[in-house]
Amino acid sequence: ESGQGWIALDFTTRVDGSKSASSSKKSSGMNIQEIQNGDFSSIAGTWRNGLGWVLEFDKDGLTGKGFVTDGSGVVDRINPDHGYISGGIHSSKPNTAGGAAISFLPAGTPMKPDSNENSDPSDTSKDRIWVGQQYIWDTDSFFYRVD
Template identity: 35%
Template sequence: MRKRKKSKLLLVGGSVTLLTVVALSGWALGRSSRKANQEVPASQSIKTSITTIPQTEVPASQVPITTPKTTPPSTIAENPSETPTPNGMQLEQLMNGDFSSIEGVWVDGYGQTLTFGPTGLIDGRGSVQSLKATSWGTARGYLVTDDIGGAVLEFLPAGTVFPDHVYPGESEEEIRITDASDHQKERIWLAHDFSQIGDNVNFFYRQN
């Protein structure tokens, strides 16, 4: 009888001891957990989650197409009537028999005149023949008449200059003749000797 009571007491005591150990262990673990939570740095207690946004592909047919704005090139009217007409003496036309660019009356220093129409001289003084371009930018030909033969005729646009003419003098010295005309104006030179370029009276100027 005493042995049973003793066994029961041992069993009850062991149970109490086991419960006590479990309770103490749970209290210790809870305390440790709370302490650990209190000692964790704030920088490590917050974790930032990064959410990746999935990329969606847009069908090519739905992609808007932007057309760059361009300024259309300016258009120039190609109306022949609006094409500017060249002014002044036109050598190419003269050599082709068109004298419209020098129409009118031309007068030299002696008062002699040359009158041109669209096709040439219209004053009865003869005809202009064999016009050819020179290397100094003029056109040279001949004025041919029935009564006095012919003379050298040269057309000089504004800005052109006769080259100097050099010929030997009586004492074997060279004589140089320079163009004495007004280079800023259109001129017509008519003479028999190139030494005459040294005198402005031998040049014809357009009469205003």
């Protein structure tokens, strides 16, 4: 009646603090719905691929550090694509040529086979980002979070 009860300590782990772990811990992992809506918070930080290229994101998108260093990098035209999302990465500066495709792959979601029918060679247990100009890849093509 008092709302108090008892538990067997053999089945518990002591946690310091008054807040529960679930209420104080921010959800982690890539959120493709948020990214598609222009909120890049779930992937904020530094990402590196096997070639040493770096992408850096904040909540608004690319920061201008790393792979796109002039601050003009834009990610847009993001659409669902086989359980993940894909779009374009290009410069926001007028009359600037160039660009690439970009795919955001949450952990557990493989990328569809490439144009040579090769299956996804990345570590699908982790969140990944793929950037390229041709729909062909190898293990070094995928970016993984480094911070």
